[in-house]
Amino acid sequence: MLYTEILNDNKDFLALYKKGRYVASKYSVIYVRPNGRPFNRLGITAGKKVGNAVCRNRAKRLIRLAYRNSEVNMPVGMDIVIVARAAICSIKSDEYCGYIEKYGLNDINKMFRSFDVKNKRI
RNA sequence: UGAGCAGACUAUGCGGUAGCGGAAACGUUAUAGUUUACGAGGAAAGUCCGUGCAUCACAGAGCAGGGUAGCUGCUAACGGCAGCCGAGGGCGACCUUAGGGCAAGUGCAACAGAGAUAUACUGCCGCUUUUAUGGCGGUGAUGGUGGAAAGGCGAGGUAAGAGCUCACCAGAGCGCUGGAGACAGCGCUGCUAUGUAAACCCUAUCCGAUGUAACGCCUAUUGGUGCUUGUUAUCUCAACGUCUGCUCGGCGGAUAACAAGUAAUGGCGGCUUGAGCUUACUGGCGACGGUAAGACUAGAUAAAUUACCGCACUCGACAGAACACGGCUUAUCGGUCUGGUCACAAC
RNA sequence: GCGGAUAUGGCGGAAUUGGCAGACGCGUAUGGUUCAGGUCCAUAUGUUCGCAAGAACAUGCAGGUUCAAGUCCUGUUAUCCGCA
Numbered sequence: 001m002l003y004t005e006i007l008n009d010n011k012d013f014l015a016l017y018k019k020g021r022y023v024a025s026k027y028s029v030i031y032v033r034p035n036g037r038p039f040n041r042l043g044i045t046a047g048k049k050v051g052n053a054v055c056r057n058r059a060k061r062l063i064r065l066a067y068r069n070s071e072v073n074m075p076v077g078m079d080i081v082i083v084a085r086a087a088i089c090s091i092k093s094d095e096y097c098g099y100i101e102k103y104g105l106n107d108i109n110k111m112f113r114s115f116d117v118k119n120k121r122i
Numbered sequence: 123u124g125a126g127c128a129g130a131c132u133a134u135g136c137g138g139u140a141g142c143g144g145a146a147a148c149g150u151u152a153u154a155g156u157u158u159a160c161g162a163g164g165a166a167a168g169u170c171c172g173u174g175c176a177u178c179a180c181a182g183a184g185c186a187g188g189g190u191a192g193c194u195g196c197u198a199a200c201g202g203c204a205g206c207c208g209a210g211g212g213c214g215a216c217c218u219u220a221g222g223g224c225a226a227g228u229g230c231a232a233c234a235g236a237g238a239u240a241u242a243c244u245g246c247c248g249c250u251u252u253u254a255u256g257g258c259g260g261u262g263a264u265g266g267u268g269g270a271a272a273g274g275c276g277a278g279g280u281a282a283g284a285g286c287u288c289a290c291c292a293g294a295g296c297g298c299u300g301g302a303g304a305c306a307g308c309g310c311u312g313c314u315a316u317g318u319a320a321a322c323c324c325u326a327u328c329c330g331a332u333g334u335a336a337c338g339c340c341u342a343u344u345g346g347u348g349c350u351u352g353u354u355a356u357c358u359c360a361a362c363g364u365c366u367g368c369u370c371g372g373c374g375g376a377u378a379a380c381a382a383g384u385a386a387u388g389g390c391g392g393c394u395u396g397a398g399c400u401u402a403c404u405g406g407c408g409a410c411g412g413u414a415a416g417a418c419u420a421g422a423u424a425a426a427u428u429a430c431c432g433c434a435c436u437c438g439a440c441a442g443a444a445c446a447c448g449g450c451u452u453a454u455c456g457g458u459c460u461g462g463u464c465a466c467a468a469c
Numbered sequence: 470g471c472g473g474a475u476a477u478g479g480c481g482g483a484a485u486u487g488g489c490a491g492a493c494g495c496g497u498a499u500g501g502u503u504c505a506g507g508u509c510c511a512u513a514u515g516u517u518c519g520c521a522a523g524a525a526c527a528u529g530c531a532g533g534u535u536c537a538a539g540u541c542c543u544g545u546u547a548u549c550c551g552c553a
Contacts (some may be wrong), residue, residue, distance in 0.1 A: 026253080027466070052441070053168090054441055056442095057425095057442065058428090061142090062428095062429090064428095065141080065428080092430090093429050094430075097429090
C-alpha cells in the first residue's frame with residue numbers, strides 16, 4: 001500500500017473509538033481521526049460476532065482489497081479503523097468495493113474536512 | 123435385483139488478469155524494482171489424553187491428591203491401536219462392551235411391607251393349660267409388598283418344614299489337562315453367599331511443576347523498583363525463606379547502608395529435516411517393524427492462499443496453520459473402489 | 470495459548486447423603502372487595518392426547534451406571550469469566 005502503515009496498538013484503537021468520527025452501514029463501521037503524520041494508518045477489526053475464522057479472514061481480506069482500490073482518492077494523514085459486521089461474509093467483493101467507492105470515500109472526505117475546519121478555528 | 127455390514131481413498135477441475143507471504147537469483151551506495159519456483163486440513167477445530175523440546179527444582183522418604191483397570195502384544199508414550207477371551211445383541215456379514223474386588227471393612231437401599239441383612243404379622247405343626255383363648259417351642263413351604271425376601275425347579279423326607287437328602291441347572295473352593303495369558307474342559311468337595319464400588323474404599327500400576335507469551339542472545343537511558351555479587355554495620359542460633367499441598371528431612375544465617383552488574387522496552391533466535399513423506403522389497407493373522415532409493419514440500423506476527431472473468435459438470439459440504447508430533451472426539455455436500463452377508467429370481 | 474464456572478415453568482430462584490421435582494417470590498388470567506381504580510383476598514397457570522378420569526413427555530442435548538438420576542459417569546452444545 002502506498003501511503004499506509006498498519007495500525008497496531010490497542011491504545012490507538014481506544015483513542016479512535018473515543019475521539020474519532022464514525023459512519024455506520026450494513027456491512028461495516030468506519031472510524032476516522034487525523035494523526036498529524038505524512039501517511040495514513042489502517043486498522044481492521046473483525047470480532048467474534050462476525051463468524052468463524054474463515055469468515056473473519058474473508059472480512060479482513062475484503063476490507064484490505066477495498067481500501068487498496070480506493071487508496072488513491074483518500075486524504076492523507078488519517079487514522080482509519082474499519083470494523084466488520086456479520087453481513088459482509090455473505091456478499092461478493094464487487095459489492096463491497098463499489099460501496100466503499102460510492103459512499104465510504106465521500107463520508108471519509110466529509111469527516112476529514114470537518115476536522116480541518118475545527119483545527120483552523122482553534 | 124433389492125436390503126444391509128465392514129474397510130479404504132477423495133474433498134470441483136482447467137485457463138486468463140490483478141494482488142498477498144516469506145525464500146532464492148539479478149540489480150542498487152541503500153531503498154525501490156525485475157524474474158523464478160513454492161505457499162492450509164481431513165479434520166488445521168474441540169483441548170479430552172500421551173510424547174518430544176525448554177526452564178525451574180534436584181537428597182530423598184512417607185502421607186495426601188489425580189489417572190488407568192479382562193489378557194497378550196504394538197509403540198517414544200498413551201486413557202490409543204491390533205489380535206484374542208468373557209458377557210450382550212443380530213437370521214447373517216458383523217456390532218457393542220469403565221470388563222478387577224461387595225466370599226476384607228464401612229455406608230446407603232425412599233415409599234410399600236411382619237421383616238431389607240437380619241425377624242416372625244397372618245399361617246402351619248407340636249407341647250401345655252383356666253377348653254377358647256393365652257403361654258412355650260419348632261418352621262420359613264403359605265399370603266401380600268417390593269427392583270431385590272435368603273440359590274432355582276422337581277422328587278424324596280417330615281409333626282409341620284427346611285440342601286435335611288438326591289437329580290439337573292446357577293454360583294463358590296480345590297485338583298488335573300490344554301493355552302503365552304485372559305480363559306476353556308473334566309472331576310471332586312460343599313450347601314449358599316441381596317444389590318450398589320460411574321458410594322467411600324481395597325488391590326495392582328503410573329504420575330515433580332510450568333508452557334514457545336517457555337527459554338536464549340543483543341540493545342537505549344536519568345530516577346525509582348526487583349534480582350545477583352562484593353564491602354561495612356547491627357541482631358542472634360531459632361525464627362524466616364525455599365524445595366509440590368502436608369510431615370520428616372535437606373538447602374540458604376537474617377536485616378540495613380554503600381558500590382558494581384543485570385532484567386524490563388524493542389529486535390533476532392526458538393521456527394521447521396521430521397518418532398516425517400513417497401516408492402520398491404520384505405517379516406508379522408494384525409497393530410506395526412526392517413532394508414534400500416528418492417525428494418525437501420507453509421513458517422506469518424494484526425498474521426499471507428484472494429478477487430474478478432471464461433469454460434465444463436454431478437453445481438462444490440464442514441471449515442483457516444501460529445513450537446512440533448501420536449491418538450481420541452466432534453462438524454461435513456457428495457463421489458469412487460474393495461471384501462463379506464441375507465432375501466428373491468434364473469441357470 | 471492455558472484454565473474455570475453455569476444451564477431447572479414466561480422471569481428470578483429452591484430441591485442436603487441419588488428416593489413423590491417443579492418449593493418460594495414475581496408475572497399472567499378469572500372472580501371477589503370498591504361508585505371506579507390501586508391495595509388486599511381466593512382460584513388457576515409447562516406441552517400433547519382425552520368429554521372426563523387420567524395417560525405420555527418434560528431439569529441445554531445424546532448416551533451410560535442404578536430398582537430409581539436435576540443430582541453419579543462419558544461425550545457434546547451454548548453462554549459467561551479468569552491468566553498471560
